[in-house]
Amino acid sequence: MNEIRVYLADLLHERSRYRTFPYAAGCVGAYAVHALAEKGQVVRLELFRDPALLLARMQEAPAAVVGFSNYIWNEYLNSAVAARIRGRHDAVLVAGGPNYPTQAKGTEEFWTRHGAFDFYIPHEGELAFAGLLEALLDVDMDADRLREGPLVPGCEYRAAGDVVRGPAIPKLRDLSVLPSPYLSGLMDPFFGTGHTPLTQARRGCPFRCTFCAEGLPYYNTLGHRPLEQFRAELDYIGAHMVADAPLHLADANFGMYRQDLEFCDAIAATQARFGWPRAIEVSTGKNHKERVVEAGRRVNNAFRFLAALQTTDPQSLRNIRRDNVAEASLLDAAAEAHVVGQRSYSELILGLPGDTLESHLAGVRTCMAAGIDRIQQYPLIILPGTEMEEPEYRARFGLRTHFRPLPHCFGFFQDRAETVASTEISEIVVETDSLPHADYVRARQFQLSVELFYNDGYLDEIRRFLQGRGLAIFDFVTACHERALRDHALLSLYRELALAVDAELWKDALACREALATPEALRDYVEGRAVPYENSLGTLKARGVLEFSDPIHRVALAAGLDRLPTRYHEPYVELVEFSRLRRTALTANDDRLEACFHFAFDQWLSTGCKGLPRALANRKECTIRFWHDAGQQREICAGNDIEDPNLRALKIVFPNFISTPERLFRHCEARA
Numbered sequence: 001m002n003e004i005r006v007y008l009a010d011l012l013h014e015r016s017r018y019r020t021f022p023y024a025a026g027c028v029g030a031y032a033v034h035a036l037a038e039k040g041q042v043v044r045l046e047l048f049r050d051p052a053l054l055l056a057r058m059q060e061a062p063a064a065v066v067g068f069s070n071y072i073w074n075e076y077l078n079s080a081v082a083a084r085i086r087g088r089h090d091a092v093l094v095a096g097g098p099n100y101p102t103q104a105k106g107t108e109e110f111w112t113r114h115g116a117f118d119f120y121i122p123h124e125g126e127l128a129f130a131g132l133l134e135a136l137l138d139v140d141m142d143a144d145r146l147r148e149g150p151l152v153p154g155c156e157y158r159a160a161g162d163v164v165r166g167p168a169i170p171k172l173r174d175l176s177v178l179p180s181p182y183l184s185g186l187m188d189p190f191f192g193t194g195h196t197p198l199t200q201a202r203r204g205c206p207f208r209c210t211f212c213a214e215g216l217p218y219y220n221t222l223g224h225r226p227l228e229q230f231r232a233e234l235d236y237i238g239a240h241m242v243a244d245a246p247l248h249l250a251d252a253n254f255g256m257y258r259q260d261l262e263f264c265d266a267i268a269a270t271q272a273r274f275g276w277p278r279a280i281e282v283s284t285g286k287n288h289k290e291r292v293v294e295a296g297r298r299v300n301n302a303f304r305f306l307a308a309l310q311t312t313d314p315q316s317l318r319n320i321r322r323d324n325v326a327e328a329s330l331l332d333a334a335a336e337a338h339v340v341g342q343r344s345y346s347e348l349i350l351g352l353p354g355d356t357l358e359s360h361l362a363g364v365r366t367c368m369a370a371g372i373d374r375i376q377q378y379p380l381i382i383l384p385g386t387e388m389e390e391p392e393y394r395a396r397f398g399l400r401t402h403f404r405p406l407p408h409c410f411g412f413f414q415d416r417a418e419t420v421a422s423t424e425i426s427e428i429v430v431e432t433d434s435l436p437h438a439d440y441v442r443a444r445q446f447q448l449s450v451e452l453f454y455n456d457g458y459l460d461e462i463r464r465f466l467q468g469r470g471l472a473i474f475d476f477v478t479a480c481h482e483r484a485l486r487d488h489a490l491l492s493l494y495r496e497l498a499l500a501v502d503a504e505l506w507k508d509a510l511a512c513r514e515a516l517a518t519p520e521a522l523r524d525y526v527e528g529r530a531v532p533y534e535n536s537l538g539t540l541k542a543r544g545v546l547e548f549s550d551p552i553h554r555v556a557l558a559a560g561l562d563r564l565p566t567r568y569h570e571p572y573v574e575l576v577e578f579s580r581l582r583r584t585a586l587t588a589n590d591d592r593l594e595a596c597f598h599f600a601f602d603q604w605l606s607t608g609c610k611g612l613p614r615a616l617a618n619r620k621e622c623t624i625r626f627w628h629d630a631g632q633q634r635e636i637c638a639g640n641d642i643e644d645p646n647l648r649a650l651k652i653v654f655p656n657f658i659s660t661p662e663r664l665f666r667h668c669e670a671r672a
Contacts, residue, residue, distance in 0.1 A: 026181025128154025256285025289333030
């Protein structure tokens with residue numbers, strides 16, 4: 001029986017925070033093994049996340065075909081590794097995934113940048129990749145011969161100097177034909193390695209958002225997965241996992257469909273059997289939000305409710321083909337989610353066509369008024385293969401862009417004795433006809449204030465106290481923002497962000513790549529010698545939590561006192577101090593802090609700070625002590641030995657992207 005060796009890579013940069021199992025590559029590989037076995041062909045398939053391991057494995061046991069899952073977060077890493085394989089081995093190199101342009105000029109530029117690849121599969125890869133393997137076997141794995149013959153279905157490639165496109169393969173509606181990469185055993189090497197499992201209940205998205213690759217008509221056709229396979233897969237994963245590891249679902253609108261409730265019941269059964277997953281990372285549905293809330297309830301509130309607004313401006317919503325998403329329904333359902341104990345978050349994008357600084361801030365106000373726990377704000381990235389990428393669309397709204405490294409998607413890998421630098425480049429909108437660049441910078445700075453004074457309940461006791469007295473939390477955050485820009489300590493963070501916004505921008509992608517092409521140049525960038533690293537709100541938030549708790553509370557104190565009636569000043573002053581002591585010096589894990597208070601903040605905290613706090617009634621002076629427990633101390637120690645202050649802050653505050661700083665806050669108790 002014939003046998004070929006195939007490697008599939010879904011590569012990650014060393015600094016990447018999204019270390020999930022290589023699910024997409026696993027699905028492609030599982031189907032290829034199955035489809036070719038039916039024809040008497042054995043495929044020895046291995047999956048890779050680490051570029052150094054892939055290169056070493058190619059040296060040890062070269063594969064006939066190497067495939068790369070291509071996304072915005074690993075495009076240039078893929079290309080760098082593929083070029084090294086091309087220089088040493090006679091292997092067919094294939095890339096695939098949604099990060100691929102649709103315009104003729106864009107595809108030409110792609111093949112010029114990434115000439116090491118032989119074939120590209122721009123859409124779903126299972127049928128196309130298996131067919132490509134069969135076609136290669138028919139020509140003795142000679143890619144040149146194959147490109148000279150009939151067009152290869154589902155593939156694009158260069159032939160006679162031109163980019164040609166093979167016949168399209170219809171998108172799968174019935175996913176039961178695809179074997180599970182977990183049940184096939186392909187994912188076994190990734191258990192216990194720090195990666196977290198990723199799977200999917202349904203493929204595709206019915207919405208036509210102009211900024212999203214899934215907004216193209218191809219992805220509007222939904223693919224449905226068998227419930228029984230999903231259930232078996234979850235139980236297989238659950239038997240290998242520890243309870244605190246999250247589950248990631250790749251669905252674009254989970255919970256929006258009636259059948260999703262059955263998938264939730266399957267997850268709940270796995271939770272009951274294995275105590276896993278306690279947390280689920282997923283993008284929830286944009287309509288039928290009452291069903292999404294019910295979905296969250298059925299999985300024991302394991303995922304955050306997502307109110308994916310992007311913008312609340314009516315004209316901007318029409319400009320991005322998103323006016324069929326009901327804003328009021330999203331926000332009402334977010335409030336309902338709170339009632340049943342679910343946390344919520346929303347997404348806003350800065351720089352959408354037609355948006356202004358005022359309309360962007362109005363969106364933030366709307367989210368805060370609805371009680372959204374986390375307001376995730378992103379710059380607008382022009383993604384290959386989207387309607388927004390088209391020149392006519394850019395010109396229509398005056399989208400002016402620059403290029404920058406994609407946060408956390410850069411680093412080094414080893415190839416034999418050589419250290420290789422690799423950086424992903426993103427094209428971001430920094431100005432439009434409705435948003436001058438100066439307003440773009442102001443909005444970015446306000447986003448930092450949202451991170452420091454609002455998101456993840458960082459000042460939760462303070463927020464609830466103010467809201468209980470009828471104050472709008474947006475007005476409080478705005479006041480904090482204005483004071484932070486005048487605070488001698490916090491101003492350094494805001495200046496760093498403002499400098500980085502411009503200093504970290506290049507006018508074209510080539511200049512950006514060349515500036516960071518060598519290990520020395522990239523190291524200068526990482527360590528802040530080239531530009532003020534880094535233009536990442538997550539990094540600055542983490543540093544703020546660790547290094548700037550005292551000035552954050554100083555600003556919050558002044559902003560609250562300005563707005564509260566005099567009769568509330570005394571409890572508010574003590575409450576801010578109570579909050580500060582729970583959050584100050586989070587990395588000092590061996591200390592015990594205590595202070596005297598006249599109000600029972602510890603009792604109010606034990607109720608979840610719900611309602612108007614009767615416990616805040618004046619009482620006899622009492623000493624409250626604050627401490628870290630043994631588990632917190634172990635977690636803090638694990639990150640204290642990291643020298644890079646940015647990495648250290650991220651490792652401690654956000655070790656993964658479902659963590660919040662709250663888990664590091666000190667416990668408190670009134671001393672008898």
